[in-house]
Amino acid sequence: MNRDKLKMNSVMMTMQSKAVNVGLARSMVAALASQCDAVTVNALEELKVAVSEAVSNAIIHGYENQEDKQLILRADLLEDGILIAVEDEGVGIANIAQAMEPSYSQDPERMGLGFAFMQSFTDRLEVESAPGRGTTVRMFKYFCQGDQKNACQA
Amino acid sequence: MNRDKLKMNSVMMTMQSKAVNVGLARSMVAALASQCDAVTVNALEELKVAVSEAVSNAIIHGYENQEDKQLILRADLLEDGILIAVEDEGVGIANIAQAMEPSYSQDPERMGLGFAFMQSFTDRLEVESAPGRGTTVRMFKYFCQGDQKNACQA
Amino acid sequence: MALKLECRNDALLVWVNGDFDLVSAAEFRQKVDTALEDQRPRHLIVNMSRMTFMDSSGLGVLLGRLKLIQNRKGRMFLTGVRPEVLKVLNLSGIIPLLQITKTEDEAMALLRKGAVK
Amino acid sequence: MALKLECRNDALLVWVNGDFDLVSAAEFRQKVDTALEDQRPRHLIVNMSRMTFMDSSGLGVLLGRLKLIQNRKGRMFLTGVRPEVLKVLNLSGIIPLLQITKTEDEAMALLRKGAVK
Ligand SMILES: Nc1ncnc2c1ncn2[C@@H]1O[C@H](COP(=O)(O)OP(=O)(O)O)[C@@H](O)[C@H]1O
Numbered sequence: 001m002n003r004d005k006l007k008m009n010s011v012m013m014t015m016q017s018k019a020v021n022v023g024l025a026r027s028m029v030a031a032l033a034s035q036c037d038a039v040t041v042n043a044l045e046e047l048k049v050a051v052s053e054a055v056s057n058a059i060i061h062g063y064e065n066q067e068d069k070q071l072i073l074r075a076d077l078l079e080d081g082i083l084i085a086v087e088d089e090g091v092g093i094a095n096i097a098q099a100m101e102p103s104y105s106q107d108p109e110r111m112g113l114g115f116a117f118m119q120s121f122t123d124r125l126e127v128e129s130a131p132g133r134g135t136t137v138r139m140f141k142y143f144c145q146g147d148q149k150n151a152c153q154a
Numbered sequence: 155m156n157r158d159k160l161k162m163n164s165v166m167m168t169m170q171s172k173a174v175n176v177g178l179a180r181s182m183v184a185a186l187a188s189q190c191d192a193v194t195v196n197a198l199e200e201l202k203v204a205v206s207e208a209v210s211n212a213i214i215h216g217y218e219n220q221e222d223k224q225l226i227l228r229a230d231l232l233e234d235g236i237l238i239a240v241e242d243e244g245v246g247i248a249n250i251a252q253a254m255e256p257s258y259s260q261d262p263e264r265m266g267l268g269f270a271f272m273q274s275f276t277d278r279l280e281v282e283s284a285p286g287r288g289t290t291v292r293m294f295k296y297f298c299q300g301d302q303k304n305a306c307q308a
Numbered sequence: 309m310a311l312k313l314e315c316r317n318d319a320l321l322v323w324v325n326g327d328f329d330l331v332s333a334a335e336f337r338q339k340v341d342t343a344l345e346d347q348r349p350r351h352l353i354v355n356m357s358r359m360t361f362m363d364s365s366g367l368g369v370l371l372g373r374l375k376l377i378q379n380r381k382g383r384m385f386l387t388g389v390r391p392e393v394l395k396v397l398n399l400s401g402i403i404p405l406l407q408i409t410k411t412e413d414e415a416m417a418l419l420r421k422g423a424v425k
Numbered sequence: 426m427a428l429k430l431e432c433r434n435d436a437l438l439v440w441v442n443g444d445f446d447l448v449s450a451a452e453f454r455q456k457v458d459t460a461l462e463d464q465r466p467r468h469l470i471v472n473m474s475r476m477t478f479m480d481s482s483g484l485g486v487l488l489g490r491l492k493l494i495q496n497r498k499g500r501m502f503l504t505g506v507r508p509e510v511l512k513v514l515n516l517s518g519i520i521p522l523l524q525i526t527k528t529e530d531e532a533m534a535l536l537r538k539g540a541v542k
């Protein structure tokens with residue numbers, strides 16, 4: 001998911017694998033995306049859900065709720081959208097395709113909608129993972145629908 | 155400024171030396187500090203000013219407004235307050251004591267109040283710097299005034 | 309997030325304030341399940357007019373409570389749902405399984421009339 | 426931040442919306458200085474009722490404009506200052522050098538009466 005568009009801004013955040021940091025990640029990404037005047041409220045809302053899912057998964061599944069682990073959130077603001085990467089060094093995923101199927105969840109208390117939401121709410125989703133090697137989820141989201149003129153001037 | 159208090163949460167953010175990121179740093183620190191229910195609105199406002207000053211200085215003075223450099227913001231939420239470190243790898247400061255004096259500024263367009271504000275709005279301020287070696291500003295701020303009962307439960 | 313709970317007639321009313329994510333979902337589950345156990349209301353009405361955000365963790369907890377309510381042959385209502393939260397609900401397939409109303413009074417009225425699916 | 430400028434009689438009125446920091450200070454300086462040059466108002470009234478934050482970058486730009494206004498023997502007013510912003514102003518020593526009023530109408534009235542320091 002290497003895009004050649006001009007990079008307007010770029011942030012990396014390292015945080016502990018704590019549930020409270022899901023909200024922190026969300027606020028940071030929303031604040032960064034808001035630097036682009038062209039971003040729609042709608043796109044911002046969807047982006048927040050997608051980030052929330054990826055970070056929650058790293059905490060719950062990747063680190064199995066151990067709070068003292070580190071996860072990394074990278075966000076690159078491009079001319080027309082935002083590129084997000086959420087990385088954990090947790091248990092990893094053996095069968096990525098299966099894990100990404102809607103309503104597949106290893107946790108009986110969960111609905112298995114995390115990946116489905118990331119898929120629906122972003123324009124591109126890539127998962128890199130191997131058992132014992134952690135997981136990286138990359139997402140790209142356009143700021144607005146097919147409007148060339150609304151390029152970001154942040 | 156090593157404090158033995160329990161660390162509740164801890165975040166590191168790496169960002170570009172762009173003016174827009176002053177606001178990003180502020181929002182992140184405010185969101186982190188808000189994880190502690192005991193934090194007063196007053197403390198939050200003061201903390202935001204202090205962070206704003208330190209990050210602005212790294213951009214304007216440390217990197218002399220070059221936008222493609224990296225700065226690091228570390229924030230550790232403790233039981234009773236927050237520890238902030240802002241690091242740049244910029245020009246550094248030759249005479250730290252002089253630089254910290256109110257109304258000393260190398261920039262005629264500025265008032266030389268940045269350090270004075272950091273000093274007034276936090277409870278402890280430390281500056282580590284050397285010419286050519288960059289600058290690290292560390293600040294600690296209590297969440298509320300002398301209230302042992304209001305320890306953070308984040 | 310801040311939660312408020314209240315039992316009214318045969319229904320448990322819950323107000324959810326702020327973001328409904330991993331943190332608040334845990335709190336919601338614990339408090340609502342305790343109230344469902346202790347006070348044995350049949351129906352559940354969740355006032356979402358001040359819920360500013362919901363992700364699949366929030367949704368999952370709602371679905372879990374729906375199952376408990378269905379087990380006791382009760383009805384579940386979501387009231388005052390904001391557009392951004394509705395979008396998440398729409399994707400989940402949960403909507404046909406419960407009732408959405410504007411206010412909790414509307415929900416209470418429907419319950420009194422027995423006019424619920 | 427969003428800025429609005431308007432010339433009324435002999436005064437330039439500026440509304441500052443949002444955070445007044447390094448980013449917005451640059452925009453403020455550029456737009457206000459252009460208006461001061463082009464339209465030659467004598468006085469400056471800054472409506473701060475929607476300014477949610479100010480740091481020393483914002484403050485420095487205000488002080489810079491104060492000097493320009495003093496050079497043309499005009500007066501500078503800050504109106505609708507919020508408590509959190511007032512705290513920063515208080516630390517700066519700028520307050521005795523200008524006039525603080527609740528609204529811009531008050532400021533305009535004082536200007537008409539010539540009742541300003
Ligand atoms: N970061 C991760 N590390 C390890 N496993 C993961 C990670 N993210 C997702 N998974 C696996 O993929 C499954 C599906 O994830 P998801 O669609 O988000 O649903 P849910 O979180 O409700 O289980 C999870 O149950 C888990 O087994």
Ligand SMILES: Nc1ncnc2c1ncn2[C@@H]1O[C@H](COP(=O)(O)OP(=O)(O)O)[C@@H](O)[C@H]1O
Pocket residue numbers: 207211212213215216217242244245246247253254258259260261264265266267268269270289481
């Ligand atoms: N991060 C930094 N790197 C290099 N020099 C700095 C840095 N921070 C502050 N300084 C020096 O200290 C001086 C005083 O800083 P400050 O009190 O914030 O006032 P101002 O930013 O208005 O100049 C600056 O003019 C600059 O010379």
